[in-house]
């Protein structure tokens with residue numbers, strides 16, 4: 001059995017991200033912003049990307065105090081923007097240790113009124129863009145990778161890719177299909193990229209407060225809590241903790257997994273009193 005140092009099981013050895021480089025897509029708001037904060041607070045240098053310059057600027061103003069961070073206004077669904085983003089990572093870091101594919105979109109509508117354009121937008125953002133950006137960043141991820149310390153790809157899926165979402169009342173056909181596909185893409189990429197010392201895992205959050213969940217929290221927060229065995233929504237620290245684990249020394253041998261962070265909602269019927 002190999003040993004790194006006398007304190008190899010200390011929190012610092014297991015979870016420090018000192019010297020690591022990271023890209024967080026959709027890092028200007030919601031879960032992406034708190035993940036970026038968590039990476040910075042544990043020593044990583046971070047680039048965030050999102051479509052709107054104003055969101056990038058506001059996020060930078062908040063994140064600057066925590067460490068070395070920069071922002072690129074880029075839409076991950078646009079090939080030209082992805083190219084600029086990959087180039088920016090190459091110019092800034094020269095290689096990449098951690099890629100967090102977090103940018104996501106949702107669309108809710110009844111079946112009869114569910115538009116093709118809405119379906120396509122969600123699949124494009126949550127699935128196609130993740131595949132294309134990941135493929136184009138593999139050379140930079142490979143450059144930072146070693147057998148003992150692989151580079152990490154962390155895809156932000158959803159519990160809605162595990163179970164059929166009903167609590168928000170309005171069907172989200174494309175969203176749950178895109179997240180289920182993303183979970184399986186995670187597994188196929190994990191097998192494909194393992195020889196290059198790159199691990200690929202997904203985190204499948206339950207409900208956390210963000211712009212994406214503003215509307216459902218406003219109308220169905222009680223139902224969401226009833227639906228969860230722990231009877232509450234998630235706290236930011238509970239998503240950041242899992243992401244840091246996957247990105248750090250502690251998570252180096254975890255590969256091809258989908259980790260639900262949903263209080264048990266996706267494997268339980270909860271109370272579901274709201275269905276009666």
Ligand SMILES: NC(=O)c1ccc[n+]([C@@H]2O[C@H](COP(=O)([O-])OP(=O)(O)OC[C@H]3O[C@@H](n4cnc5c(N)ncnc54)[C@H](OP(=O)(O)O)[C@@H]3O)[C@@H](O)[C@H]2O)c1
Nearest residue numbers: 026028029030031050051052075076104207208210211212
């Ligand atoms: N919040 C939850 O409860 C929850 C639950 C399960 C899964 N998730 C997943 O977690 C991820 C983050 O969700 P969130 O709740 O934090 O959403 P959010 O509050 O809507 O934030 C989304 C972020 O992504 C950026 N973004 C959106 N489309 C983009 C694109 N095409 N290119 C680049 N950036 C883009 C947005 O900034 P711009 O507008 O500037 O682009 C924003 O920074 C998503 O993948 C979501 O599906 C969230």
